[in-house]
Amino acid sequence: QTLSARSLEALAQYIQDGRAQKIVVMVGAGISTSAGIPDFRSPETGLYANLARLNLPYAEAVFDISYFRNNPEPFYTLAQELYPGKYRPTITHSFINLLHQKGLLLKLFTQNIDCLEREAGVPADKIVEAHGSFAKQSCIECKKSYPEERMQEAIHKKWVPHCLDLSCNGLVKPEIVFFGEQLPAAFFENRNLPSEADLAIVMGTSLSVQPFASLPSFCEDRTPRLLINSEQVGDLGGRRDDVLMLEDCDSGVRKLAEACGWLEELEALWAK
Numbered sequence: 001q002t003l004s005a006r007s008l009e010a011l012a013q014y015i016q017d018g019r020a021q022k023i024v025v026m027v028g029a030g031i032s033t034s035a036g037i038p039d040f041r042s043p044e045t046g047l048y049a050n051l052a053r054l055n056l057p058y059a060e061a062v063f064d065i066s067y068f069r070n071n072p073e074p075f076y077t078l079a080q081e082l083y084p085g086k087y088r089p090t091i092t093h094s095f096i097n098l099l100h101q102k103g104l105l106l107k108l109f110t111q112n113i114d115c116l117e118r119e120a121g122v123p124a125d126k127i128v129e130a131h132g133s134f135a136k137q138s139c140i141e142c143k144k145s146y147p148e149e150r151m152q153e154a155i156h157k158k159w160v161p162h163c164l165d166l167s168c169n170g171l172v173k174p175e176i177v178f179f180g181e182q183l184p185a186a187f188f189e190n191r192n193l194p195s196e197a198d199l200a201i202v203m204g205t206s207l208s209v210q211p212f213a214s215l216p217s218f219c220e221d222r223t224p225r226l227l228i229n230s231e232q233v234g235d236l237g238g239r240r241d242d243v244l245m246l247e248d249c250d251s252g253v254r255k256l257a258e259a260c261g262w263l264e265e266l267e268a269l270w271a272k
């Protein structure tokens with residue numbers, strides 16, 4: 001079902017009345033698909049549906065730490081495509097920045113490793129990169145950090161980097177969180193923030209990976225939760241004040257911005 005105009009208006013009214021001052025935003029790969037980056041689980045276009053060439057036992061193995069330990073090549077075959085840099089933030093990213101500029105953003109939790117939130121202007125201290133990023137790299141055994149230029153060369157030339165400490169010689173990988181690895185401390189330090197939010201916005205995620213997937217459930221029952229996503233996910237829609245916009249993120253944020261009287265401002269921010 002799509003959102004009725006009335007509940008979108010009710011939500012916009014709630015925002016315009018100044019009742020949403022501490023917004024928590026939770027996002028995933030679906031906010032970057034219109035930038036040209038595939039998501040993971042969309043049936044035809046998602047990354048996991050297009051990995052046959054890597055001969056993996058199952059698609060998610062490419063991001064599994066125990067699989068990587070024995071078979072690092074598939075990840076490094078993909079790494080070049082995943083490496084951030086060549087994409088432009090979407091209007092959805094700019095919408096998050098707009099919330100920040102209006103002083104309404106309490107925290108952004110992202111599962112994405114594309115760094116487009118920062119590029120759109122959201123300051124680093126407002127972002128919890130729950131699944132890490134390509135910003136740092138280290139040895140998976142001794143944890144020693146590894147020089148960025150060498151990592152870029154490895155990714156570009158598709159070789160597998162090893163620890164520079166020859167007595168260790170462990171595999172090196174970007175500090176993106178693999179299955180079987182702990183999330184960054186910042187995630188655990190901030191994971192209770194949804195309980196302080198007066199509005200939650202969930203966009204572009206299938207909410208299928210824990211512990212991130214539980215964040216929306218930490219909101220108080222009375223806190224409105226907005227989902228902008230092509231499909232219904234998690235328990236969104238299960239509470240009285242949940243609002244569902246089952247559609248494209250970019251068109252959803254444009255509608256919300258318009259209802260709040262912010263559309264021109266948003267378009268201008270995005271065009272910068």
Ligand code: OAD
Nearest residue numbers: 028029030033039040041063111204205206229230248249
């Ligand atoms: P998924 O691919 O699992 O989910 C993306 C969601 O966004 C799906 O529900 C899509 O229907 C929806 N979607 C895609 N494009 C959209 C658009 N333009 N507008 C609206 N909705 C759209 O991606 P994530 O939920 O981010 O982790 O995946 C979570 C984690 O699984 C990732 O961080 C990654 C992956 O394995 C690791 O690698 C550790």
